[in-house]
Amino acid sequence: MTETSRLDLLNDLLVWCREHGAEMPDQRFEVDAHGQCLVRNNRDFAAGDRALKLPRTCMFMQKHAAETPLVQAFHDAGGAFQTMHGMLAVGVLQEFPNPDSFWAPYWAVLPRSFDSVPLFLADDLFPFLTGTMTQAMAVARFKELTAELSLLQEKLDSGWTFSQADFFWAYTLCSSRAFAVPDGEGGTVPALVPLLDLYNHLPECNLSSFRPDPDGIVLETPEGLPADTELLVSYGAASDVHYFVNYGFVDHAMRAGQSRLVLQLNAEDPQAPVKRQLMNGTMVWEMMVTAADFDAINACLTIARWVTAVELRPQIESLTAQEEIAALRLLFAELGRSVAGFYQTFEQDVADLARPDGTWTFAEQMVRRATLSEKRVLLQARVFCARALEALDAPALDWQAPEPRWIDDGVVAAWVTTWRASLPFLKA
The missing domain is CATH 3.90.1410.10 (set domain protein methyltransferase, domain 1)
Structure with missing residues (x-):
């Protein structure tokens, strides 16, 4: 299908929707080199302007x-x-x-x-x-x-x-x-929604999250927008993994990284039966590591404390520096093991994405972004462990962090600050 014919079909769809009560004023469709559609405004939009009104009659x-x-x-x-x-x-x-x-x-x-x-x-x-x-x-x-x-x-x-x-x-x-759209009876149901699904996604979108309307849905502009702006919606707060598995794309900035980490109990540990009870009856614990989310890192660290503990104690306030060092070292090692299990190295992924535009197909670009997004959040968590060990005056790790530009240093600093505040022997 050529770009022109696709644009014709998109415009035919707009005419059909308008015939059945839809409103989509002063906007146009464009198609990029990968065949992806985007929507732009033809004039300046003021705050509160209606970008789209679509009745339920158009929806499947x-x-x-x-x-x-x-x-x-x-x-x-x-x-x-x-x-x-x-x-x-x-x-x-x-x-x-x-x-x-x-x-x-x-x-x-x-x-x-x-x-x-x-x-x-x-x-x-x-x-x-x-x-x-x-x-x-x-x-x-x-x-x-x-x-x-x-x-x-x-x-x-x-x-x-x-x-x-x-x-x-x-x-x-x-x-x-x-x-999920209003069903007309006070609830919501899943539906395919013409026109709404043509707006691309960005977390910092410039169109409001669509709101229920007695007859369908409405999109508005929260702030003024100059003409020729790409109009964007948010598909919801989710990880790059979610977007890739469900939609087939990863945001260029890869700012919503998420990956998994596996921590395993030592079967020879005398306290393994008790620790296993703490870990919901399993010897192997799979966890999520999420960009900018200290709670996810802390949950992993909690399990690491249980795995490495010589004497189990329920209160974090009673931890010693040596126990925390053991947990951080385990977490650091397992994060590295996870990264090492990927198909190619972090440096190779970075080099791939640095190649000129047009080198990769859209699918190839998305695969590389997806793997790099996962590796980056794992490596970011490793940097946190290294910084935390430094704060405990632990012996230096034989490891060098990747290029700083690929690690969100502000997130790592926030993690370390939150972590320090939770440990009594570091608060002073």
């Missing part, structure tokens, strides 16, 4: 999916959808190929593939996610959807004519574009 809602033959047959056979967007996806599979569908102008602009979503990555790209939380989530999503598909096939038997690829595509379409 869960109730529409529930009325389709296959969903009804599935329910009649005793089936129940296990995934969040399973019903909506089955409804899309039936409506999408119908040329007489009410939503045909909307179907025409939707993507036919999701090359950058981990579920659909090319065989030569998926290995780059080795060792990452992203890989684990993508594998879990695959298993979840495979189980849902098996149940559909079992209950519908010969009535189910769609392939695994069809179902995975429809589900990804819904998981990447659906919004």
Whole structure:
């Protein structure tokens, strides 16, 4: 599909939405080199200007999916959808190929593939996610959807004519574009929302989070915006991993990093049975490490204290400096082990992303951003451990931090400050 034809389809969609009561004043669509759509304003917008009003009549809602033959047959056979967007996806599979569908102008602009979503990555790209939380989530999503598909096939038997690829595509379409919208009865339901899903995401968006309207949804400009500004919404506060697994993109700044850390009890530890009880009955504890979130680091450190403790004591106030050093050293070592388990080194990822624009496809860029985002938050946590050990006058670590520009030093400093304030023997 050429850029011109895609723009024509987008403009046709806008005309169709307006015919059914939508308002989207003084805005235009553009398509970038990767085929991604963006929306700009044609004039200055004042604070409080309405950017979009979309009635429910334009949306493909869960109730529409529930009325389709296959969903009804599935329910009649005793089936129940296990995934969040399973019903909506089955409804899309039936409506999408119908040329007489009410939503045909909307179907025409939707993507036919999701090359950058981990579920659909090319065989030569998926290995780059080795060792990452992203890989684990993508594998879990695959298993979840495979189980849902098996149940559909079992209950519908010969009535189910769609392939695994069809179902995975429809589900990804819904998981990447659906919004929770008012159902007209005081609640919300998942729905595919034309026009709203064409605005790109940025945490520091310039359009308000959409608010309920008696007939649909409304977007406004909280502050004035000059003409030719890209109009942006927030898809919600989430991690880069979440955005990549569900939407197939990672923000260029990679500011919402998240990864996982595994801490394991030593089975030979005499106190292992007691420690295992503290760790909810498991010998292996998997935890999240999140950028700018000291609580996540502190939770990891708490488990590290239990793992390394010679004498278990429930109160942090009774910790000694030597016990804290042991916990920090364990945490430091395991963070390094996590980073070492990735497909390539941090320095190689940085060098890859520094290559000229056009070197990588969109999917290749997103894979590299995703792995670098995870590594950066793990390395940032290692820097915290190193700084904390310095504060305890512990022997120097045989390690050199990566380039400072790849570590948010302000976040590390805030972590160290919060950590120091929690330990009585450091407060003085």
